[in-house]
Amino acid sequence: MNTPRPLRGRFRGMPTTDGAGVELLRVIGQPALMQLDPFLLLDAFRSDDPEDYIAGFPPHPHRGFETVTYLIAGRMRHRDSAGHQGVIAAGGVQWMSAARGIVHSEMPEQQNGLLQGFQLWINLPATHKMDPPRYQEFSPGQIPEEERPGMRLRVIAGRTRHGSLGPVQQPLTDPLFVDAALEPGALLEESVPVGHQAVIYCFEGQCLLPSTNGDGMEAVDEGQLGLLGHGDSVRIQGGRAGARLLLLAGRPLGEPIARGGPFVMNSEEELRQAFEDYRAGRIG
Secondary structure (H helix, E strand, O other): OOOEOOEEEEEEOEEEEEOOOEEEEEEEOEOOEOOEOOEEEEEEEEEOOHHHHOOOEEEEEEEOEEEEEEEEEOEEEEEEOOOOEEEEEOOOEEEEEOOOOEEEEEEEOOOOOOEEEEEEEEEOOHHHOOOOOEEEEEOHHHOOEEEEOOEEEEEEEOEOOOOOEOOEOOOOOOOEEEEEEEOOOOEEEEEOOOOOEEEEEEEEEEEEEEOOOOOOEEEEEOOEEEEEOOOOEEEEEEEEEEEEEEEEEEOOOOOOOEEEOOEEEOOHHHHHHHHHHHHOOOOO
């Protein structure tokens, strides 16, 4: 770890609604930051008002990419057109590869209380967009936790420099997905492959990262995404009140993207075919 990645830019999540009216912040997938290859979308949701989330995400299709649902608090029930269902609990993750297509729903498994979490969309390469759908689901107890001085890491995907290996395996984009909680002043240093896209999303407190010009540290505040520059590592320090963040990295695909609602393909023709297949009942 010789070259910590500098902070290249900051982006604040845009309030929006999705599904049947769920209130959320769209961090990636908004006009200011449409995509960061291979990441297509990052939504953050947090509310203890059931009116903000109780309508959930009724049945809807996907094709051509992966959806990752990670919960901090609350419970969500997943059902799909292939008969698969299950509950994601606080601290658990579902990593769904929609690939050639699935119709699914995600509905709160609660009538009140705090619901907090994230949904991340990760692109699939053209040669794998029409693979069969598959799931990787892990309960909170299956997510490795790593204690370091002044911090705690939960490792969903990838391997840390201390050897903790996340349960999710995806060689196509080789993702790193870490939930890190830092005490005030604690310094997280972690390896990130050269050439991977890398970002952090600070969802509690404040994160400090090396500035682009190498002169000191710059802040990424709560509710902001920090886009990281080139290097082989990250260096993140907790602010005065500490910080909690997602560290995300993945291998870019470098392919054309044709995007339309719930489908992400490589050409407009493939996108039209996806909509036609859905209307004809060939997805789900």
